[in-house]
Each structure stands twice: as structure tokens, then as C-alpha cells.
Amino acid sequence: MRKMPRPWPRIISCALVLTAGLLGLPARPAATAAQPPNVLWITSEDHGPHLGCYGDRFAATPNVDALAAKGMLYRHAWSNAPVCAPARTTIISGMYPPSTGSEHMRSLVPYPQGKQMFPQLLRQAGYYCTNNAKEDYNLAQPGEVWNESSPQAHWQKRAAGQPFFAVFNSEKSHESRIRVRPHRPIHDPAKVRLPAYHPDTPEIREDWAQYYDVVSEADADAGKRLKELADAGLAEETIVFYFADHGSGMPRGKRWPYNSGLQMPLVVYIPEKFKHLAPPEYRPGGKSDRLVSFVDLAPTMLSLAGLEPPAWMQGHAFMGRHQTPPPPYVYGFRGRMDERYDMVRSVTDGRYVYIRNYMPHLIYGQYLDYMFQTPTTRVWRRLYDEGKLKPPQTYFWEKKPPEELYDLQHDRDEVRNLAASPSHRAVVKKLREAQQSLALKIRDVGFLPESELHRRSTDTTMYDFGHDAQKYPLEKIMAMAEAASLTKTDALAQLGRGLQDGESGVRYWATMGFLMRGRDAVPAKRAELRAALKDETPAVRIVAARALGMHGNDEDLELALAVLRELILPDKNGLYASMEALNAVDALGNKAASLADAIKVMPQQGSFANQRTNGYIPRLVEHIFGELGVPAPTGRR
Numbered sequence: 001m002r003k004m005p006r007p008w009p010r011i012i013s014c015a016l017v018l019t020a021g022l023l024g025l026p027a028r029p030a031a032t033a034a035q036p037p038n039v040l041w042i043t044s045e046d047h048g049p050h051l052g053c054y055g056d057r058f059a060a061t062p063n064v065d066a067l068a069a070k071g072m073l074y075r076h077a078w079s080n081a082p083v084c085a086p087a088r089t090t091i092i093s094g095m096y097p098p099s100t101g102s103e104h105m106r107s108l109v110p111y112p113q114g115k116q117m118f119p120q121l122l123r124q125a126g127y128y129c130t131n132n133a134k135e136d137y138n139l140a141q142p143g144e145v146w147n148e149s150s151p152q153a154h155w156q157k158r159a160a161g162q163p164f165f166a167v168f169n170s171e172k173s174h175e176s177r178i179r180v181r182p183h184r185p186i187h188d189p190a191k192v193r194l195p196a197y198h199p200d201t202p203e204i205r206e207d208w209a210q211y212y213d214v215v216s217e218a219d220a221d222a223g224k225r226l227k228e229l230a231d232a233g234l235a236e237e238t239i240v241f242y243f244a245d246h247g248s249g250m251p252r253g254k255r256w257p258y259n260s261g262l263q264m265p266l267v268v269y270i271p272e273k274f275k276h277l278a279p280p281e282y283r284p285g286g287k288s289d290r291l292v293s294f295v296d297l298a299p300t301m302l303s304l305a306g307l308e309p310p311a312w313m314q315g316h317a318f319m320g321r322h323q324t325p326p327p328p329y330v331y332g333f334r335g336r337m338d339e340r341y342d343m344v345r346s347v348t349d350g351r352y353v354y355i356r357n358y359m360p361h362l363i364y365g366q367y368l369d370y371m372f373q374t375p376t377t378r379v380w381r382r383l384y385d386e387g388k389l390k391p392p393q394t395y396f397w398e399k400k401p402p403e404e405l406y407d408l409q410h411d412r413d414e415v416r417n418l419a420a421s422p423s424h425r426a427v428v429k430k431l432r433e434a435q436q437s438l439a440l441k442i443r444d445v446g447f448l449p450e451s452e453l454h455r456r457s458t459d460t461t462m463y464d465f466g467h468d469a470q471k472y473p474l475e476k477i478m479a480m481a482e483a484a485s486l487t488k489t490d491a492l493a494q495l496g497r498g499l500q501d502g503e504s505g506v507r508y509w510a511t512m513g514f515l516m517r518g519r520d521a522v523p524a525k526r527a528e529l530r531a532a533l534k535d536e537t538p539a540v541r542i543v544a545a546r547a548l549g550m551h552g553n554d555e556d557l558e559l560a561l562a563v564l565r566e567l568i569l570p571d572k573n574g575l576y577a578s579m580e581a582l583n584a585v586d587a588l589g590n591k592a593a594s595l596a597d598a599i600k601v602m603p604q605q606g607s608f609a610n611q612r613t614n615g616y617i618p619r620l621v622e623h624i625f626g627e628l629g630v631p632a633p634t635g636r637r
Contacts, residue, residue, distance in 0.1 A: 036127075036305050037274045038155070038238040041167040042225050044218035045084065045174040046249030047211070049265045051219075058192065060216045063223030064242050064267055071240070071269030072286040076350045078293040078330045079246035082254055082261030083337060087246050087294055089138040092117045092145075094298030094313035096333070098345075099442035101462025102138035103335035104450055106612035111142040112463035115312055118298035119145050119165065125305055127165050128158035134169045156232075165301065168225050172217035175249035178210050179374050187212040195260070196413040197252055198376065199383055199393050207376045211250055218244075236271040239304065243267070251377045252396055256364070257332035257346040258406070258414045259353050266292065268319070277304055277320050291350055292318050293330040314442055329434045335446055339616040340366040341583055343446055347435045353414060354431035355404035358485045361516040365396045369619040392416075402486045403428065439478060443467050447477050448505050449539035451576035456504075477505035484513030492521060499528045504537040511540055515547040522551035530556070533563050538577040542567055546584040549591055557591060565598050570608045570617060578608075582620040586627065593628055600633045 051061040053068035081087040085106055086097045093115075097103040100112055111117075119129040120143065130153035131146045148157065155164040171177075189205035192212065198204050222242055229235050244264040247253045253260045270278045281288050296316050299309035303320025316324045332346035343358040371377050383389050384397040392415035405421075405428050406414040418424045438444075445453055445466040456472075457465035466472050480498050483491040491513065498510025511532055514521045522529065529552075532544035541563050549560035564585055570578035585592045585599075604618045625632035 039165045040240045042222045042242045044170045044244045047173045047215045047244045048247040061219040063219050068267045074266040074288045076291045077266035078262040080294045082246045085136045090294040098444040098446040107138045110461040117145045128162045129165045131167045170218045170221035173214040177214045196415045203375045203379045240269040257334045262332045290326045291330045339619045353406045357400040360400045360402045452539045480506045480509040484509045511543040519551045542580050549588045575609045
């Protein structure tokens with residue numbers, strides 16, 4: 001029996017009124033509500049604006065180019081995170097992961113209380129929402145998010161007349177596809193443009209050419225989805241977005257919050273009947289200079305549906321009934337990448353990119369098992385070790401400066417650091433203050449080490465913990481983080497006082513400050529750092545052990561190794577404390593050889609990790625034993 005069409009416009013209108021009332025928002029009168037647009041997202045992975053429509057003549061992307069020719073592209077679109085899971089977490093929540101505690105790769109933390117993922121709000125307003133099929137969120141889903149999220153999910157399954165929001169993701173351009181061999185090349189490796197930070201070798205040229213090949217495959221997938229929409233007669237009923245989940249999957253693109261790792265293509269087509277929802281600058285074939293980022297997508301989707309974005313969303317709607325003025329900046333971040341810890345924040349005004357490295361004692365290119373599977377990474381590192389590279393190709397394998405500033409107009413590859421330039425002091429100050437202002441506004445919980453954040457938020461969510469100034473005195477912690485990581489010698493007295501502070505976050509950063517300064521500071525505070533080996537907070541003990549083990553005497557080393565021997569055990573200390581301790585062991589290298597027997601018998605996988613993080617300890621163990629030159633133990637459960 002044929003189903004009767006459902007009166008979706010009327011139902012949606014009522015739903016909009018009801019949803020607005022529940023959210024405490026002004027409701028539009030039902031009598032004037034119009035049919036909202038369908039919205040199709042075509043997404044891809046691991047590629048920047050290496051498309052013909054962005055002026056890249058080497059690219060072969062006819063389908064997205066055609067979409068841009070009748071729609072509009074954004075010149076300055078950032079993904080906020082330079083890797084998939086936190087980037088997608090930003091999209092689905094409309095909040096910055098450093099605010100929700102979800103910045104670390106493949107973490108899975110509770111969703112903020114009383115808040116929803118944006119498709120849930122669209123569904124309440126009558127939309128049929130599907131995802132085909134990647135999720136990869138670092139936040140636990142607060143109930144049923146999609147009508148369907150699977151390889152079979154499709155807008156075709158909606159009820160008659162029902163508006164849809166559908167996501168189709170292509171994995172064709174993912175980082176892993178760059179290294180698939182054998183591969184029949186389409187783009188000529190000899191003609192590829194290499195960024196200034198990559199050495200010119202046959203392997204690296206081949207990887208870059210193959211990167212362009214897989215971007216063409218993602219473009220072909222986009223063409224299939226656009227044809228499918230047109231064949232159904234819905235091309236002029238549907239607003240279409242095309243974007244990638246972050247910048248290039250090539251090394252120093254992916255995982256790094258430079259423009260090279262954060263800038264992604266964003267192309268939007270708005271049919272004539274929905275031009276009233278377009279931004280003022282929208283023109284067919286046009287280019288927008290508005291700064292947009294992933295945190296803006298959730299409020300923009302709600303705005304297109306006629307819903308006012310809730311106040312807790314941290315982005316800015318750039319289309320629809322509730323679009324806002326352009327923001328002056330967009331922001332990026334880096335936390336733990338798989339098994340390696342780091343903390344980086346970045347900001348751009350469209351021309352300049354400012355990078356704040358809160359862990360400048362670490363090199364850029366820390367060993368990541370997954371990243372080193374790409375031939376470019378291995379060749380690049382080998383040439384560096386052999387002393388065959390010159391700046392700027394050497395920088396990735398060396399320690400970071402506390403601050404970086406790049407002028408995209410004159411330095412597209414971001415290799416000439418202007419942070420110390422007298423003529424750029426005002427720019428550095430402006431962008432530094434913007435970065436600090438955002439951290440305070442969103443209550444950035446990344447200023448606590450991951451193990452400590454978990455330890456202190458067990459009775460609530462990380463977002464709600466972070467927004468409680470009594471539980472999380474961010475201003476105080478952040479002040480010590482700034483003093484520690486700028487590595488200035490005149491901060492030693494402040495760091496010394498911080499070792500005695502009652503707040504564990506302050507003690508952590510004070511201890512980090514001595515680690516960062518190394519032999520210039522650690523011996524002078526030997527007694528205080530030895531006392532820190534007994535701190536109630538595991539993260540503080542680990543940093544103190546790393547500092548004394550690397551920069552102290554033989555007795556300091558023995559005391560440090562005793563602490564690390566205890567804290568490497570994940571079944572007793574939890575996954576994150578164990579990972580932090582193993583990173584310290586790895587940094588000590590041969591100095592920690594006496595811990596090999598303890599590492600051999602410790603559990604490497606188990607209930608202390610979720611399925612997404614269960615491989616991180618085995619990777620660390622394998623690298624530790626590889627550096628010691630002995631066979632690694634097999635994973636223990």
C-alpha cells in the first residue's frame with residue numbers, strides 16, 4: 001500500500017516553534033515558516049586546498065571545480081584540528097575540543113551535561129539526518145544522533161517531503177592511501193611542487209604525486225554524489241557543501257596546526273530559491289575572504305534550518321537566518337597525537353599565523369608509528385640523521401621555539417619565523433593576546449596533563465569541570481604555563497615558588513619549566529625536584545623524574561627510574577599516566593635500560609584502554625626497545 005505523503009512543512013514549522021521554546025529562543029510564527037533546505041555535505045579526508053578552483057594548476061579536480069564555478073569557495077577555512085578525530089569532534093559539537101577535554105587523539109570523554117550534537121537538534125526540527133559513514137568522535141554520543149549512520153545511510157530513505165541533512169565521506173584521499181604500493185601514477189612526480197620544508201628526493205616526489213592522485217579520486221566520489229542528487233531532481237532543492245577534514249595528509253601537514261595542516265577547501269553551492277540564506281558576499285563563482293572554521297559548521301547548519309544556535313556553541317554561523325558578523329580570527333590546536341604528547345595552540349587573522357608551543361623542549365617530528373609508515377617521513381628523517389639537510393628542511397627534527405609567526409603572503413610554506421622580528425612585535429602581541437583570550441573564554445582544559453584531567457573530573461564531564469573556577473583555576477595555571485614555556489631565565493624564581501603551590505596544575509607547569517630549561521636549571525633545584533618525585537599527582541612525579549633523569553646526577557637518575565618503574569604500569573595507574581611515564585622512559589633512552597625487564601612483563605593492552613587507544617602502549621614499548629637495540633616483547637593482556 002502506497003504511503004500518503006506526510007505534511008512535513010507544517011510539522012517542521014511546529015517543531016521549530018517547540019525547539020525554540022525548549023531552548024529559550026524566540027520562535028518564528030508557524031504561519032510564515034517556509035520549507036527549509038535540504039543540505040548535503042560531501043566530505044573527504046586529509047587534503048588541503050590542492051584543487052583547481054583554488055588555483056592549483058597541477059590538480060585534477062573537475063567535479064569540485066564545477067561546484068565552485070556555480071557556488072562560492074572560502075579562501076580562509078580552517079579545520080581547527082589538524083587530524084581527523086578532534087576535527088570531527090569540533091564539527092559535531094560546535095565546541096572547541098580543548099574546551100570539552102576531547103582534543104587528544106582517539107580519546108573518548110563524556111559529553112557536556114545538557115548539550116547535544118547538532119544533528120539531534122536538526123532531527124527535533126523535523127530533518128532526516130544521515131551519515132555515510134565515518135564518525136570518529138572523541139566525545140561519547142549523548143543519545144541517538146543520526147537517523148542512520150552506516151555505509152547504507154542515505155537521504156533516499158526519508159519520508160516523502162521531509163527535508164534531509166546528509167553526509168557522505170570519501171576515504172579515497174586519506175593519508176594511508178598516499179603510501180599504497182604498487183601504484184600507477186597519474187600526476188608526474190617530476191612536475192610536482194615541493195614545499196620548502198621537504199627535501200627533493202624521488203620518494204618524496206612520488207608521495208606528493210600520489211597525494212594529488214588520491215585527491216582526484218576523492219573528487220570523482222564527489223562527482224558521483226552530485227550526479228545522484230541531480231538525477232533525483234534535487235539539485236535546486238539542496239544546499240551543497242564540499243570540504244576536507246583538515247589539511248594535507250603529507251608529513252608536516254597533517255597533525256600540525258600550521259596553515260598547511262589546518263587549511264582545507266570549503267566550497268558551498270546555494271540554489272536560487274535559498275539565496276535569502278546566503279551570506280552577503282555570495283556570488284556564483286565567487287570567493288569569500290571571511291574567516292571560517294569547523295567550530296562554525298554546527299551553528300551554521302542550525303541557522304540554515306531556521307534555528308537560532310544555542311549560546312553554548314562556540315562558533316559563528318556564516319549562513320542562514322542567524323548568521324553573524326565575521327570573526328577577526330580563527331584558531332587551531334594540537335594535543336596528544338596517538339602515543340605522543342604535545343601542546344600547541346595557533347591563531348590566524350588570514351594573513352599571519354601565530355603558533356604557541358607550550359612544550360618547546362620536544363621536537364616537531366616526535367616518533368609516531370603511523371606517521372613513520374609514510375615513505376616521505378622515513379627518508380626525511382634518514383637524511384637529517386646523515387647530516388644531509390639544511391634549513392628549513394632540518395627544522396622538523398629539532399626542538400621548537402616557544403613562539404612562531406608566519407606571513408602567508410610572502411611565506412606560503414611557513415618556514416621563516418618572524419616571532420623575534422622587531423618589525424612584527426605588534427602582530428605577535430595581537431595574535432598572542434587573541435590566543436590567550438580564547439583559551440580563557442572557552443576554559444581550555446588542555447592546560448592539565450591528560451592523566452590529571454581524567455583524575456580530577458571523575459564526578460562530572462571535563463567541560464563542566466573546566467567551567468567551574470573553583471575546581472579549575474585556569475588563570476593561575478595558565479600563568480605558570482606561560483612562564484614555564486617561554487623559557488626565559490628571569491622566570492626561575494616564579495617557577496621555584498610554583499613547585500610549592502597547592503594547585504597540582506601549577507606544580508605540573510613549574511616542574512615542566514625546569515625540564516624545559518634542562519641543565520641550566522635542574523641542578524639548582526635538585527632538592528625541590530626530588531621532593532616532587534613524591535607529589536600526590538602522578539603527572540608531576542613523571543615530569544620531575546624526566547627532568548632529574550635527563551639533567552641530574554647518577555643518584556637523581558636512580559630515584560627517577562624508581563618512580564617511573566611504578567608509574568609505567570597501566571593496570572595500576574591508568575592508561576594516560578602509563579603513556580606519560582613511557583614517553584619519559586623513551587626520552588631517557590639508554591639511561592632507562594634497567595627498566596627493560598619491568599616493561600617486558602607489564603600489561604600492554606587491557607580494560608584500562610578503549611578499543612580506539614589499545615594500540616598506543618604497544619607502540620611506545622616497541623619504540624623503546626627499538627632504541628635500546630633489543631627485541632620488543634609481544635603485547636601482554
